[in-house]
Amino acid sequence: MYSNLFDSHVHSDNSHDGEHSISFLCEHAQQKNLMGICITDHYELNLNLDQADICLRNSFMETGRARQAFDQRLLVASGIEMGQATRNIEKAESVLRKYRFDFVIGSLHCDRYMDDYAYVDFSGLNVELVLQHYYxxxxxxCQWGAFDTLAHMTYPLRYITGQYHIQVDMSQYRDLIAEILRTLADNGLGLEINTAGLRREISQTSPTLEYVKLFRDLGGEILxxxxxxxxxxxxxxxIECAMDMAKEAGFSYFAFFKKRNPRMLRLL
Ligand SMILES: [Zn+2]
Ligand SMILES: [Zn+2]
Known part of the structure; x- marks a missing residue:
């Protein structure tokens, strides 16, 4: 049992696929005795952003109000999950200048040749090529690096392996993945252990222990x-499972972010 659970990746109804308001989420987080949460609504740089800009503004404002309302009871941080940021770096960087986020998640939900993997029919596709493009x-x-943590590093496997039951030999990407993790470590960026897969058919975190250990071996410090x-x-x-995994990989601390700076907490 841990006493300092911090959930750094949460979507509200300001994400197209989120269900609940930020205040409702905060009430629940408090009931669950979480120490804090970070609201990280989607912002997908490969898509038209007119609607997303409105949602982002709402998300940021509502998070600010919730932070004040839940003061002393729950840490509420304001964040963003930026998808495919390198497709539109100018826009990504202008959003980061405009809002004073606590935390920025860098993520990839698709590659340049297809839609979000959540909506792709993988049967008959060359999944090895998909993963090559993805990494x-x-x-x-990661070379751009204007974010704080890299999200769900094995996201396509949620669908390729979890949903379509296609097995992939991941060893062919090991050098590329090591380069990704080394780039994060060298630039003082974080790696996320995303637990959504534990609630899905794939039944594993993203990434798995093997990559968390590799990140550590390559000098990574921020999880x-x-x-x-x-x-x-x-x-x-x-989150407790992720904390156990972090300890097993040799980490003594994990991070949450305030004003884009990591606050390190012991894995106790
Ligand atoms: Zn997300
Ligand atoms: Zn995501």
């Missing part, structure tokens, strides 16, 4: 944990 773009994203909850009942889900 090549992820390396570019964040995220349930990727899109509804209140999933808040904090699997």
């Amino acid at each position: 090549e773009e992820m390396l570019e994203l 964040t944990f995220g349930s990727d909850a899109h509804r209140a009942q999933d808040l904090g889900a699997g």
Whole structure:
């Protein structure tokens, strides 16, 4: 049992696929005895952003109000999950200048050749090529590096393996993935252990222990944990498992972020 659970990856109804308001999420987080949460609504740089800009503004303002309302009871941080940022770096950087986020998640939900993997029919596709494109773009994203943590590093496997039951030999990407993790470590960026997969058929975190250890071996110091909850009942889900995994990989601390700076907490 841990007493300092912080869920750094939470979606509200300001995300197209989120169900609950920020105040409702905060009420639930407090009931679950979480120490804090970070609201990280989607902002997908490969898409038209007119609607997303409105949602982002709402998300940021509502998070600020919740922070004040829940003062002393729950830490409420304001964040963003930036998808495919290198497709529109100018816009990504202007958003980061405009809002004073506590925390920025860098993520990839697709590659340059297809839609979000959540909506792709993988049967008959060359999944090895899909993953090659995915990790090549992820390396570019990390070289850009204007975020705080890299989200769900094995996201396509949620669908390729979890949903379509296609087995992939991941060893062919090991050098590329090591380069990604080394780039994060060298630039003082974090790696997320995303627990959403524990609630899905794939039944594993993203990434798994093997990559968390590799990150550590390559000098990585900053780990964040995220349930990727899109509804209140999933808040904090699997975070204790992620904490156990972090310890097993040799970490003594994890991080949450305030004003883009990591606050290190002991894995107690
Ligand atoms: Zn995501
Ligand atoms: Zn997410």
